[in-house]
Amino acid sequence: xxxxxxxxxxxxxxxxxxxxxxxxxxxxxxxxxxxxxxxxxxxxxxxxxxxxxxxxxxxxxxxxxxxxxxxxxxxxxxxxxxxxxxxxxxxxxxx
Numbered sequence: 001x002x003x004x005x006x007x008x009x010x011x012x013x014x015x016x017x018x019x020x021x022x023x024x025x026x027x028x029x030x031x032x033x034x035x036x037x038x039x040x041x042x043x044x045x046x047x048x049x050x051x052x053x054x055x056x057x058x059x060x061x062x063x064x065x066x067x068x069x070x071x072x073x074x075x076x077x078x079x080x081x082x083x084x085x086x087x088x089x090x091x092x093x094x095x
Contacts, residue, residue, distance in 0.1 A: 001034070001035030008069065009037050009038075009067050009069070009070040010036050010066075011038045012036045012038070012039040014040045014041065014042040014043070015031065015039055015041050015048075024051040024055070025051050025052070027039075028052050029055060037063035037066055038059075
């Protein structure tokens with residue numbers, strides 16, 4: 001996060017994909033220490049989810065701010081007029 005100067009909402013990849021070594025608590029701590037605001041766990045194994053849940057805490061104030069900014073951006077794109085956007089791309093010579 002610091003090296004690339006990214007200050008947006010950062011979510012880990014699925015911790016059950018084995019990209020990181022160690023117990024799920026270790027993987028969770030590593031992802032958070034790397035700057036992730038949240039971690040993903042997608043395989044549905046309840047014992048793994050409990051280990052992760054026991055490791056995380058509430059979002060920090062910075063993470064809440066990042067999440068709020070991300071939600072504003074999502075709202076903008078949800079109201080995107082596809083036809084207007086395509087016409088603008090053509091106007092710019094991007095097709």
